[in-house]
Amino acid sequence: MTQAHHVVVEVNGVKREADVEPRLLLVHFLRENLGLTGSHIGCDTTSCGACTVLLDGKAVKSCTVLAVQADGRKVTTIEGLGADGKLDRVQEGFVAKHGLQCGFCTPGMVISAYALLQENPDPTEEEIKTAISGNICRCTGYESIIESVKHAAKAGRRRKAPSRPSRRRS
Amino acid sequence: MIPPRFEYAAPKSIGEAVGLLKSSGGEAKVLAGGQSMIPLLKLRLAAPALLVDINRIEGLDYIRESGGFLRVGALTRVATLSRSALLERRYGALHDASLTIADPLVRNLGTVGGNISHGDPSNDLPAVLLAAEGELAATGPSGGRTFRAEDFFVDTFTTALAQDEILTEARIPVPPPRSGGVYLKVEQKVADFATAGVAVQVSLGRESECAKVGIGLTGVGPTALKAKKAEGAMLGKKATDRKAVEEAGELAADASSPASDIRGTAEYKRGLIRMLVARGLDRASQRARRKS
Amino acid sequence: MSVGFVDEEQDPDVRFVRGAGRYVDDIKLEGMQHLYVVRSPYARARVLSVKGGITGDELKATMESVGEDAGGRSTVSFPVLSASYVSYVGQPVAAVLGGDKYEAADKAEEVDVQYEPLKPVMDPERSLESEPIHPGTESNLVAAAELGKDFELKAPVEVDETLRMERIAPNPMETKGMVASYDGSLLTVYASTQSPFSWREGLAGSLGLKEESVRVVQMDTGGGFGSKGGIYPEYVVAAYAAMKTKRPVKWSESRYENLLATNMGRGVRGRMKVYADRKGKLKGLKADLLVDVGAYPLGGGAWTAKWIASQLVGPYAVPKAYATAKAVLTNKVNMGPYRGAGRPEAAFFMERMMDRIADETGVDAAEVRLRNATTRRTISPLGMEAPPSRRFFMEALRAFKYSSRKKKEKVGLSFFMLIPAAYGGESAKLAVKGGRVKVWMGGSSHGQRHDVFAKKLVSEELGVPQDVIDFQHTDTAAISGGVGSWGSRTAILGGGALVEASRSLKAAAKKELGKGYSPARILEGDYEAEAFFKPKDMLNTLGANLATARLTKEGNAVVEEVLSFYDAGKVLNQFMLESQVTGGVAQGVGEVMYERAVYSEDGQLLTASIADAGVIHATEMPKSVVMTAAHRSTLPHGAKGVGESPTIGVPPAATRALEVLLGRRFTTLPIEPEKLWALDVSDGGRTR
Secondary structure, eight states: OOOOEEEEEEETTEEEEEEEOTTOBHHHIIIIISOOTTSOOOOSSSOSOTTEEEETTEEEEGGGSBGGGGTTOEEEOGGGSSBTTBOOHHHHHHHHTTOOSSSSSHHHHHHHHHHHHHHOSSOOHHHHHHHTTTOOOSSSOSHHHHHHHHHHHHHHHHHHOTTOTTOOOO | OOOOOOEEEOOSSHHHHHHHHHHTTTOEEEESSOTTHHHHHHTTSOOOSEEEEGGGOTTOOOEEEETTEEEEETTOBHHHHHTOHHHHHHOHHHHHHHHHSSOHHHHHHOBHHHHHHTOOTTOSHHHHHHHTTOEEEEEETTEEEEEEHHHHEEETTEESOOTTOEEEEEEEEOOOSSEEEEEEEEOSSTTOOOSEEEEEEEEEOTTSOEEEEEEEEESSSSSOEEOHHHHHHHTTOOTTOHHHHHHHHHHHHHHOOOOOBTTBOHHHHHHHHHHHHHHHHHHHHHHHHHTO | OOOSSSOTTSOHHHHHHTTOOOOGGGOOOTTOEEEEEEEOSSSSEEEEEEESSEETTTOOOBOOOOGGGOOSOOSSOOBSSOSSEEOSTTOEEEEEEESSHHHHHHHHTTOEEEEEEOOOOOOGGGTTTSOOSSTTOSOSEEEEEEEEOOOOOOOSEEEEEEEEEOOBOOOOSSOOEEEEEEOSSOEEEEEOOSOHHHHHHHHHHHHTOOGGGEEEEEOOOOOOTTTTSSOOHHHHHHHHHHHHHTSOEEEEOOHHHHHHHSOBBOOEEEEEEEEEOTTOOEEEEEEEEEEEEESOTTTTHHHHHHHHHHTTTTTBOOSEEEEEEEEEEOSSSOBOOOTTTTHHHHHHHHHHHHHHHHHHHOOOHHHHHHHHBOSSOEEOTTSOEEOOOHHHHHHHHHHHTHHHHHHHSEEEEEEEEEOOOOTTOEEEEEEEETTEEEEEESSOOSSSOHHHHHHHHHHHHHTOOGGGEEEOOOBTTTSSOOOOSOTTOIIIIIHHHHHHHHHHHHHHHHHHHGGGOOHHHHHHSOEEEEEEEOOOSOOOEEEEEEEEEEEOTTSBEEEEEEEEEEEOBSOSOHHHHHHHHHHHHHHHHHHHHTOOOOBOTTSOBSOOSTTTTTOOOGGGOOEEEEEEEOOOOSSTTOBOOOTTHHHHHHHHHHHHHHHHHHTOOOOEESOOGGGGBSSOGGGTSTTO
16 A cells, blocks of 8 residues: 555635545546546546646646645636636636537636636637647537637626726737 | 556655655656656556655756756746747747647646656657757766767667656757757647657858758657758758758658658658758748848 | 436536536445446457456346447347457456445456457458358358349449548547446436436346336436447446445446447448439449448447448439448447438548549539439439438528639538438426426437527427426436437427427316416426327438638648538527537548547557547637528427538538649548648658
8 A cells, every 4th residue: 555645735725635645636636535526537648628727827637637746736626716606707708608518628628718818818719729729629619619718808808997998908 | 547556755855856766776757747657657557666756846947048058947847938038039949849749738737857858759859959959967866967968868768867867957059149940840630749840950151051950850760860961961051952951851851760650651751851851941040040 | 306416407508617517427426336347458359267356257248239329139249248259459358346446447457367369350341251250150241231223324424432431439528437326126327328218228128127127317418429329338237236236336437448448430431333424414323331330230230331321322313323231340349320320421422422523524513413413302212212402502502602612712512411310209298396397308418408499499388488497317217218319319309399298288287277377377387298209201401511621831731611501490599509510510520630540450449549539629620600591390390400410511521622622532531641731741842
């Protein structure tokens, strides 16, 4: 038996502690230990991105991180987006533009889009495509996903500068 | 897919990490970005007794020029390369390559050191180092050593690193004025490994002739390859010299030994090498002229 | 009877964006164990011994043929766990249980299986001359069909061609999985499925249970594309393990397992010969098809060859046609339905020949098609009925602005007929209680948002607002029967059943309330109605695609834009329809450019990751423009099927666009990457 390691991870703003085997994948820690089943597992080759979470603010594939590596760090999962029961604007965008069908890739797509808009509030279509190129969707053909991200970006710009419509977009 | 059991340590210093590797008797592996290692563990293609996680070691994440070299710390994330204005301006091949590695999510974790020391002939950074006459610094139990990139890539998944050595820094000589580099990759789809990739680094002389030429190849041999004969064929020649460029492409294709696989036939890959070498020489020279 | 996993009052999109979808792998039950399946590493081998875990000596069950691919009984039995020989890489031979996934995976390594490898049969073209893969059988021939009458003909234009569509993996984003629990009398199965009723029939049959002793509840299902309509050996093993241990058992496969051991689509070769006059008018058609059914003929192998052959003529009129078709065994995972399931193969073969005729005669590709399009209801010499198609295709060409686009761009065109899987009908049920209306269908959504049209239809019929209607996942305990969701059938059949159930519920309410009847009063009462809808008319519908191709600045050919013009009947929801079609366009383009299953000579799957299998990313997606012709069907709600149209129409159109762009003839899908360069890369790109 391998030695268990005590980890303390801040998940969606809450400190969570557990003794884990070193080999435990972060995605399994989130899903099995914490019951946060929004992060999905769609492959085993770091290809599909259904498990995407934010690790210290950066979008990463939680199937390719060990839970022990997240010790002392911050993780945001799909369940951690939005506040006070309200959807985040990225989630709202995916609802408004139906950027999904079966819903399985959706949490990862939303997280990748969220990370993009944090860094680049006004992305071009090409930038959106690149940002979600580590996430596979088998249902939609991506068009509605791209529209969803654009919708969210637009909402973000409206929210940020309502009184300064002429402000230059960065 | 579930990894096998292993012990885990997260040392705080290189010395500690090297000590752990040494005392494991060859049963330990280094964990950096984990983007190749963890999939291997999940597929149970690797089964180390101990994983030495070097992510907690301070001071290995940097990009700076000093002492005539660009120095990139081994724990620098690939995404950080993409965001570097210095790289975009002066180390075009490295910058280009950073944007083609895997996908943006993988690039947020994948490291420069991991990409190089994994020894995967399909990884993109080795060809850049080969083209740019790069060096690699490593630390082991008896101190540090430096390798020329040319001597570093020994065989598929095998580098010159000893089992108890850790790569700490990748270096590229600061190029002289009128230099340019480019990395061109053909992949079937985004996020794929290269069907073939070519890194070209040139420095132009007074008449815009190639005073220095470096050509590295990805995915067409047991390791990334340095196409020396092709480099030689371009010395003193201009990138507009069609005959020289064709010959360089031919020599690079000859130097490669691609395998036929799901990405295409060996002949196709050789064809891509010819095409990419020609284009690479052209574009690297254009960049060199633009930056004079 | 709700199992309480899924909050069905919440809008599915909202649930999904919150990460509150409830898929099989999200289920946690008290005392639940995890099943891990030990699989054959060989494509063909004798099994000498199996030590450890649940083995085929313990569980002697065999597979039942159910679901979309049900094709009658086969002479070869497909063991749930193989004890004597294995026939494809990934075939289950044993299974172990663990307290969690980690423990189960570790235990699997302790199972010791001894094999004696045999040379596998991989090439369908050589299957019939090879040793039978199943001991005790006479040959690897599964089915042979002959349609139409053979003929002799001399025509000014005679073109023959051998065409291929390679095998591809369905690759739904959620892999297969289930949770089984057993209380001593009832086996309850939570399923990722397109058809709970097929599961019930299959599990009961394989385990020797009565259907009443099996309840199958559909969970949120992350895509299926045909692969989740029937049952697989692992389901039977997991159910058996739950019954044996009296503890809940979860089986949830990895992507690697999904690729090794999920039925694959396509894998069909067509030798086509067409006869035409100099104006491109068809005089005759001959075809010889070969279908690679894989190791066991359960996955549609028994009927696919004939099914494809029967629809080769498509929406055209041809005086003479004759087709032969064979289905043969190979040492690969079974063939099964994949979005379109035989329809894309037929359309690709025929449409490629229409383009050949255009090339041979110099007549425009659209004109050739129009000249041959049916002008009235026609039964082809191969036995398939087509509606009049000419007028529809003219409408499509106008919608595409074909003539002007053809002048400026490299375009490819396809015309086709979609034959929905209307056989068997479908059920629906409504229950009014406490002011809310619960709605079930016998087969329902695995990503299509069937709730949207269901709520609309029920709301329109009953006159109640949509927000009091709760769409339920299919549950065999909640509705008395059903078929499944596949073959472009759910909107037409499930929708029809919903309308009928609504009407009978309304009639019952009217009868009870008399003059006091009003839609609002329905909600105050307690009503139930169930309907099983079987259409009488032919529901075959028409579609057309136009694709354009261009060269990237690197000189690589890509599909740039895909226009779809489909007769979807009365459109139930334009937004959902466009989403479905664009998703199908992605799969159609994927099939032309990237997607394939490649096996080595010794039977190993070389494309064993979702990336290598070629599923496309956002960056590879062409622009998709979706247009519809709303010619009402004869059904109560006027709808027609559409789900499979893009995987039927896009491959031939996109292939043609690439062909026109590059001036090369393409006969096999996917097109090899090296053929998609404008220059001869194998010769060094010297022509740059």
